[in-house]
Amino acid sequence: MTAPPSHLDIAVIPGDGIGPEVTREAVKVLRAVTGADVELHLTDYELGADHWLATGETLPDTTLEQLRSHDAILFGAVGAAPGDTRVPSGLIEREFLLKLRFSLDHFVNLRPSRLYSGVPSPLAAPGDIDFVVVREGTEGPYTGNGGTLRGGTPHEVATEVSLNTAHGVERVVRDAFMRAAARRGRLTLVHKHNVLVYAGHLWRRTVEAVAVEFPDVTHDYLHVDAAMIFLVTDPSRFDVIVTDNLFGDIVTDLAAAVTGGIGLAASANLNMDRTAPSMFEPVHGSAPDIAGQQLADPTASILSAALLLRHLGLQDPATRIERAVEEDIAARSGRRSTAAVGDAITAMVS
Amino acid sequence: MTAPPSHLDIAVIPGDGIGPEVTREAVKVLRAVTGADVELHLTDYELGADHWLATGETLPDTTLEQLRSHDAILFGAVGAAPGDTRVPSGLIEREFLLKLRFSLDHFVNLRPSRLYSGVPSPLAAPGDIDFVVVREGTEGPYTGNGGTLRGGTPHEVATEVSLNTAHGVERVVRDAFMRAAARRGRLTLVHKHNVLVYAGHLWRRTVEAVAVEFPDVTHDYLHVDAAMIFLVTDPSRFDVIVTDNLFGDIVTDLAAAVTGGIGLAASANLNMDRTAPSMFEPVHGSAPDIAGQQLADPTASILSAALLLRHLGLQDPATRIERAVEEDIAARSGRRSTAAVGDAITAMVS
Numbered sequence: 070m071t072a073p074p075s076h077l078d079i080a081v082i083p084g085d086g087i088g089p090e091v092t093r094e095a096v097k098v099l100r101a102v103t104g105a106d107v108e109l110h111l112t113d114y115e116l117g118a119d120h121w122l123a124t125g126e127t128l129p130d131t132t133l134e135q136l137r138s139h140d141a142i143l144f145g146a147v148g149a150a151p152g153d154t155r156v157p158s159g160l161i162e163r164e165f166l167l168k169l170r171f172s173l174d175h176f177v178n179l180r181p182s183r184l185y186s187g188v189p190s191p192l193a194a195p196g197d198i199d200f201v202v203v204r205e206g207t208e209g210p211y212t213g214n215g216g217t218l219r220g221g222t223p224h225e226v227a228t229e230v231s232l233n234t235a236h237g238v239e240r241v242v243r244d245a246f247m248r249a250a251a252r253r254g255r256l257t258l259v260h261k262h263n264v265l266v267y268a269g270h271l272w273r274r275t276v277e278a279v280a281v282e283f284p285d286v287t288h289d290y291l292h293v294d295a296a297m298i299f300l301v302t303d304p305s306r307f308d309v310i311v312t313d314n315l316f317g318d319i320v321t322d323l324a325a326a327v328t329g330g331i332g333l334a335a336s337a338n339l340n341m342d343r344t345a346p347s348m349f350e351p352v353h354g355s356a357p358d359i360a361g362q363q364l365a366d367p368t369a370s371i372l373s374a375a376l377l378l379r380h381l382g383l384q385d386p387a388t389r390i391e392r393a394v395e396e397d398i399a400a401r402s403g404r405r406s407t408a409a410v411g412d413a414i415t416a417m418v419s
Numbered sequence: 420m421t422a423p424p425s426h427l428d429i430a431v432i433p434g435d436g437i438g439p440e441v442t443r444e445a446v447k448v449l450r451a452v453t454g455a456d457v458e459l460h461l462t463d464y465e466l467g468a469d470h471w472l473a474t475g476e477t478l479p480d481t482t483l484e485q486l487r488s489h490d491a492i493l494f495g496a497v498g499a500a501p502g503d504t505r506v507p508s509g510l511i512e513r514e515f516l517l518k519l520r521f522s523l524d525h526f527v528n529l530r531p532s533r534l535y536s537g538v539p540s541p542l543a544a545p546g547d548i549d550f551v552v553v554r555e556g557t558e559g560p561y562t563g564n565g566g567t568l569r570g571g572t573p574h575e576v577a578t579e580v581s582l583n584t585a586h587g588v589e590r591v592v593r594d595a596f597m598r599a600a601a602r603r604g605r606l607t608l609v610h611k612h613n614v615l616v617y618a619g620h621l622w623r624r625t626v627e628a629v630a631v632e633f634p635d636v637t638h639d640y641l642h643v644d645a646a647m648i649f650l651v652t653d654p655s656r657f658d659v660i661v662t663d664n665l666f667g668d669i670v671t672d673l674a675a676a677v678t679g680g681i682g683l684a685a686s687a688n689l690n691m692d693r694t695a696p697s698m699f700e701p702v703h704g705s706a707p708d709i710a711g712q713q714l715a716d717p718t719a720s721i722l723s724a725a726l727l728l729r730h731l732g733l734q735d736p737a738t739r740i741e742r743a744v745e746e747d748i749a750a751r752s753g754r755r756s757t758a759a760v761g762d763a764i765t766a767m768v769s
């Protein structure tokens with residue numbers, strides 16, 4: 070056991086839409102929970118769609134290098150309003166968000182799914198939902214490989230290539246087994262190996278091989294379509310789900326929905342080799358339609374800050390945030406402003 | 420309006436597991452509903468995992484040619500038990516089921532989703548669910564393109580290639596718009612164009628182009644992850660969903676789950692150019708664990724038979740089956756055998 074750090078150097082990227090509002094509350098909670106024990110050094114970075122509109126920059130290499138120097142990145146959300154035609158669709162997502170995940174080798178995209186007591190689920194009988202999705206973050210159909218032949222003609226062919234490597238799959242599968250061993254000891258691989266034969270078999274073989282190192286973890290397999298059914302009929306069957314980048318994207322939004330919405334879903338983009346800082350962000354997007362009105366729930370951002378602390382070895386303050394969120398949710402009645410939620414949780418962890 | 424056919428020549432492929440049981444009931448209903456008006460000629464084909472174990476054949480070219488000569492194919496389900504290591508995983512799915520869809524150019528994979536009155540949904544407040552998914556059936560990541568480099572070594576690279584053509588996308592998008600025009604006039608494209616740029620833009624451009632021909636249909640777009648959320652929080656927002664082969668696979672299983680389970684979900688693999696017979700099958704699989712016990716619900720198979728009749732121009736008997744199913748479901752109490760459900764519906768359409 071190394072001693073918890075006494076100094077944290079965090080990059081903060083509030084981003085667009087509701088990003089700044091929710092991040093402000095997460096920072097409030099971070100400051101309160103670390104208190105006098107930890108010297109907290111925060112550096113703000115202006116990035117996102119608004120920044121692109123103002124400067125034409127998505128993520129310059131110099132900024133990327135600066136970001137590398139921090140212990141971790143706390144990120145809000147990016148993205149222009151869906152109708153805003155000034156921002157080419159997907160540009161910020163790819164050239165900022167995905168560029169960060171790929172450049173900083175965030176190979177574990179960790180997304181806990183828990184139904185907090187007091188939170189209404191859209192499911193009639195949700196049961197006790199508490200699982201984590203370990204989504205691969207640097208491969209699959211997210212690599213930007215693909216192209217267009219004879220674009221715009223009746224003979225157009227468009228391809229998308231999913232890239233999967235033994236290196237990439239093994240490290241994320243091993244991480245998932247480790248998490249399962251520290252939890253309820255049950256791992257589920259989600260893929261579609263009956264159709265995606267090549268990638269599917271790599272994933273399956275890797276799970277079988279790594280499983281040998283974890284005799285206390287049982288594992289099973291679900292096709293992604295079957296996983297959909299279980300996520301709404303029996304979500305409490307899951308402990309740790311490991312899956313590829315695209316299936317992980319799909320599974321985690323459904324998981325967030327059945328546990329009461331993406332307003333509560335936190336995530337961590339982890340470089341588990343610690344060769345670059347990890348990044349912590351709510352699963353939700355920038356929601357431009359409600360931005361600036363103190364309507365957004367900052368809980369997902371606050372829980373992402375807890376994941377940040379845990380990743381950096383500050384288990385106690387992380388747990389204190391999570392307990393405070395639990396209490397805050399249980400005590401909810403009526404609508405509160407973004408800041409009011411942040412203040413309530415801040416008070417509890419102070 | 421051409422007159423409805425007075426003669427139907429149907430290939431029946433019962434398949435594995437519960438396939439034969441549920442298909443038997445669908446055939447019973449087909450015979451009863453067509454009655455004296457239509458001369459019904461049925462030819463059984465033994466195919467599937469059991470047939471492969473016995474003969475080593477998945478779908479020989481001669482059988483494929485015979486199948487082509489029929490007006491339509493009624494198909495049950497194929498697939499060995501998950502634990503049965505004698506059957507290479509995915510073999511039957513690919514070399515029989517997908518081979519049929521691709522060889523017979525089933526470019527519209529039609530999957531209606533309706534919450535029948537009296538059917539319990541896993542959603543607490545499902546609302547009025549009634550939409551159809553038009554899933555592309557002959558392209559996308561289902562084409563078997565891809566490969567493995569340095570397989571089984573630490574340097575393995577596995578690829579999966581999604582192929583999308585202007586021809587393939589346009590014909591399915593136009594079909595979806597036509598269906599939307601005949602329904603509530605609302606089409607939703609589901610894709611992930613912020614990440615799958617090349618395929619995504621082909622799909623989007625095609626929808627925009629075809630939309631011009633359908634001024635009475637409004638259309639919107641959802642990323643597949645956002646679609647997950649709406650499918651459990653507001654499924655009644657959907658009328659017609661059009662999407663690619665893989666997203667369609669995922670969306671339709673979730674849709675089946677929220678409308679009370681795949682025991683009720685019918686599907687049609689349509690060659691809308693009528694250059695080859697279309698195929699009609701329940702969305703569910705062969706469920707070997709409950710096979711031969713009269714436990715399976717034949718409703719999905721019976722509803723698939725109704726889709727078959729409608730595709731062949733027999734609107735009236737198709738509607739009679741659907742009404743009978745509706746009545747049967749509304750009157751349900753307690754478990755009935757597979758045959759009892761079939762008998763009840765048969766009695767109503769006779």
Ligand SMILES: CC(C)[C@H](C(=O)O)[C@@H](O)C(=O)O
Binds near residue numbers: 162352614
């Ligand atoms: C914005 C988008 C590129 C991103 C993804 O697909 O990974 C988002 O949906 C997420 O899940 O973080």
Ligand SMILES: CC(C)[C@H](C(=O)O)[C@@H](O)C(=O)O
Binds near residue numbers: 294512517702
């Ligand atoms: C069995 C499998 C290949 C098939 C598919 O993925 O299309 C099934 O899941 C379906 O939806 O009909």
